[in-house]
Amino acid sequence: MTETVDIVVNGEPRAVAQGLTLLELLQSLDLDPRAVIVEHNRAIVRRPALGAVRVVRGDAIELVHFVGGG
């Protein structure tokens, strides 16, 4: 059984596998890394680094994209 850690994604609490990378998090959410901008504890994580950053307990992650606006 994999250990889980509690993190917050887009304001919602989530339990994810310990040691999960941000890239794996996106994949688990069925999101295309090319179409999403990732902010990890208020710092932007560039696309090439997504596979190298692992989430730890209490992390706050924002996943944003472009929507219609004026």
Next chain:
Amino acid sequence: MTTAVELVRDVPFAIGGRTFHSRLMVGTGKYRNNETMVRAVEASGAEIVTVAVRRVNLDRREQEGILYHLDPKKYFLLANTAGCYTAEDAIRYALLAREAGFNEFVKLEVIGDQETLLPDVQGLLAAATILVKEGFKVLAYTNEDLVTARRLEDAGCAAVMPLASPIGSGLGLLNPYGVRTIKRRLKVPVVVDAGVGTASDACLTMEQGVDGILMNTALAAAQDPVAMAHAMRLAVEAGRAAYLAGRMPRREVAMPSSPLEGMLD
């Protein structure tokens, strides 16, 4: 089709070192569906289209990102900081938007009042100053106050965007003098943003000599957004052409157009 603008000598419409063919910019929000939005944007002839930065909806997939509908190779995407009430938030949104990798332009909004959505000019100037230092080409949404507009220019903004009237109000150009004065006094492009309701508003706005107009609700909330987009395209061209042509002076008394001579006894 030969447009009116092609018949008169005009200068290129350039912002932040980039040249654009249309003086009409359009937003992509509030359309009843994506298909209507895409068709309206197309009919408007706009090259610059604005988009907003928001959280990905993790539960419902129908709210897809706009890039699934709008071809980013065909349009120049101008991200906004709509919904931000502090300089800090606006900077955060601008940085996220730049990370999408399209360009370093941002339509900077720092809102100061929920009812009118009028700008917080202190926050706006603070955010603009920082974003310019960060290498952004800042297009600053502001009110029609000349002094603020000049400070935004001094801060290094690539364009200043005074409102015609409050966002989404459709009240038209409430202060032609203010907008005209800003245009006359600034060197950077002046693009009127927000408040245009129908084609005559767009035409009147362009007749003040401003460089362009950005609109969203006037199209999205029209009965037929695609037809209104077409109307706005013509209105912006007509207003620009009329400005370049130079209007006749206003007079308080009539002057006959037909000869006074040759009348019958």
